[in-house]
Amino acid sequence: MCSNLDRLGTTVVVSSEVRLRKGYSAHGWVRYGKVAGVKIMVSEWWDQEVELLARRTRKQVNSQPVIFETGYGPSGLPHLGTFAEVARTSFVRWAFTKRFPDIPSRLIAFSDDMDGLRSVPENVPNKDMVRLHLGKPLSSVPDPFGIADSFSGHMIGRLKSFLADFGFEPEFYSSSECYYSGAFDAGLLKLLENVEAVKAVVLPTLQPETRVTWSPFLPICEVCGRYTTIVSDYHPQDAQISYACSTEFGGASGCGNTGRVSVRGGKVKVGWKVDWALRWMMLGVDYEMYGKDLIESAVISGKICKALGVEPPVGSFYELFLDEEGHKISKKIGNGISLDEWRSYAPDDSILYFLTKSPKKARKIGRELVGKTTDEFLLLLKQPTADNELLRTMMAATAPGICRKHNWNWSSEFDFSLLVSLVGALGIDDVAAVHSFLRDNPALTLAPQDDAFAFELVQFALRYDRGLRATRLPDAAAHELSIGEIHALETLLQRLGDADFTAADALQTMTYEVGKARDLGLREWFSLLYQALTKNPTGPRLGTLLMLLGRERSEKKLQEFLNSAVKSSEKDEIST
Ligand SMILES: [Zn+2]
Structure with missing residues (x-):
């Protein structure tokens, strides 16, 4: 599991041996301890944001609500970054209310739907129609999907629907409403x-x-x-x-x-920077987060506020999400993993959990991350530590919609990655069949109270596996095996014949010994076995996987792999 330090706002290099204690202080929840004899104190990132905001609100004499704002430019489909801004701001607002329960607050999600259409996004239909409206306000451009009353109306509708599923309930404001109604006059x-x-x-x-x-x-x-x-x-x-x-x-x-x-x-x-200042001034915004790419804009907008005699809000930048190649994710291109994809591969809870991590760290967003994050989320449900309780409370309070979907418990001895590997190995694209495999497998502890959630996870794992298959090269299974690998596979098959399939450790040791006896690189050897069993180069602990698959299925998979590999190498010999 990721270190809890992943959520801390300050970058402190702490080795895993250093244990920090936790306590509630005037600064909210903090961890404290000594590193190399030096006293340190670090707090959750949201509490650090509250600290900054508290300095501002202390100066305010009236008891106006504190205004949290998030911004969205509806020039393209909302993506994880858009959603993240609302979720993270909600965490800060939650922490603020916890610390200052008597101060009311509001959360405004502002969409700049009067921004001009500068280019045609790559991920929308009817591009030729959209092109005719370049240079017009987004709210005056027809919806390319033909559903909403305008281009921006469609994009904002999508954002509203995501947020509603999670139970976020910001007050939605838009430029067109504020400008046309005279509210900004x-x-x-x-x-x-x-x-x-x-x-x-x-x-x-x-x-x-x-x-x-x-x-x-x-x-x-x-x-x-x-x-x-x-x-x-x-x-x-x-x-x-x-x-x-x-x-x-x-x-x-x-x-x-x-x-x-x-x-x-x-x-x-x-124009944009002046517009941001206008919004802050007219809505009385106290706090807003923005992407690292907007730091300069925020500085200029703040100066404009000051030139007009208005105190700008407390601002805080977050690092950008990157796709697997390290490029910034864009709502106009649709690179990186989309919110829809993530939601089809894993429960919504995993997205929310992911966003509790520190926003000051750039993160690559891809399918692998989805699996890893879901494992971490299951651990969060499983381990009743004080840290996890705090996180669960915050997630449930800010996004009540996610807890409605299923019981927030997990006590079974397997995680999502194992499930994905199993699904790959079983090769059955049927939820009920995989689910009953889990239930009936004596080697697997599926707790009865986890049954419904497990069924849900199987659905996700099947879609995840389908996604993996779609991106896999078609000939990935046709391996060129070395003589050593062929012999090792044959030996393994023999030894599996009388192995004890209820002992994962023994299976693990045996697999290891077989590879070692043939002088195979262990990394390559295990990767080969994962390929043979699940068609993926990585997977859970091999002994566990073999135990869960059982003797018959494991032998069949390995034998088929060996046959196809031998056959393809014979073909090579004939053709050369
Ligand atoms: Zn004109």
Whole structure:
């Protein structure tokens, strides 16, 4: 299992021998102890965030609710990062309420649906239709899936549905609602009155050639409906600006129209960094997390707030999720493992559990991680330590939807990875059949109270295995075996004939000895056996796997593998 230190906010290098004690302090839950004679104290990452926020809220004299905000740009399908922001912010909010039970709080999930469409995402249908609307606000682009009333409406709907499944209940706000309803009007006027102060913050951060035409305001052309406009004059006394539709935006060109519009009521939006500041100011945001790629934006937005006499919120960046090749995951490409894929391979609880880990560490998101995380989640349910209790309480309190699905207990002696290997080895794509194999197997302790959850896990393991098969090379089974490997397999088959299949340890030792006697690299030898038994190069402890499969099935698998390998090597000899 991962170290509990994985959740701690501060990076402290602590070897596994160092034992830190745990206690509740003025800083929330902390671990403390001595490392090389030096006293250290570290706390859970969410408590560290609360500490930062507490410094801000102590300064506030009124008893307004503390506002937590998360942001989503609905220019593509929501991904794990989008979901993570809501989950993690909810953890911080939970910890805040625990420490300051008398201070009310709200969680706002804000979607910038008036952002302009800059490009056509790769993972949506009807791309040609979408392309016609480049440069328009996302809320004015039709839904490529043909379901919702707009492009952004669809994307936001997907996010809402994910969040509802988990039981997260943020208050949903969108740019179009805030701008069109006039809720942002006062802030827009303030920006217009202080346009020079805003420019003084932003212009030095821009390339010289863009400084000349840059304006905090983005009028929507009244003729073509696009952001292909340049502001030509400001009229703060009338709350208006003049513009010319004469530039490019997202590959679309201006129509040549000129006009003068009010900054009120959604006819004009403000550009990204100014928009973030406007939102903080008008909603009174106290806390917001954002990806590492937005650190600079957050600094500039904070300066804009200050230029307008408003204290920016406490901000905290998180590291980005990467795909297995180490690239940032993108909602427009759909690389890395998608939220839908994860949810089809493992229970939702495992996603939530994964997000309790420290956000300050970059993590690669792939199928392997899903299996490993699910194992860890089962351990969390199984081991009633104080740490695990705290985690369970937080997860259940922030996302009550996940506990509704199944009994939050696990006492059986196997984990998800073992189940995936078993499913691969059995080669039966049938939930009921695998489930009864588990129930009837004397070598496996499936606790009666775990039965329903186990059935669910089998469904996940089957989909997981199907996913593995889909990505596996078709000829992975056709192995070229060395003479030594062939002899070792033959010896193993002989010895399995009279082995005790109720003793996993003895089976493990025997397998090891057979490989060693033939001078095989043990890593390769075990990998070969996993291939033979489960078609995957890795798996659980081999002795356990053999015991669970039983004599007949194990022998059959190994014999088939040996036959096919021998046959393919004979074919090679004939053809050469
Ligand atoms: Zn136009």
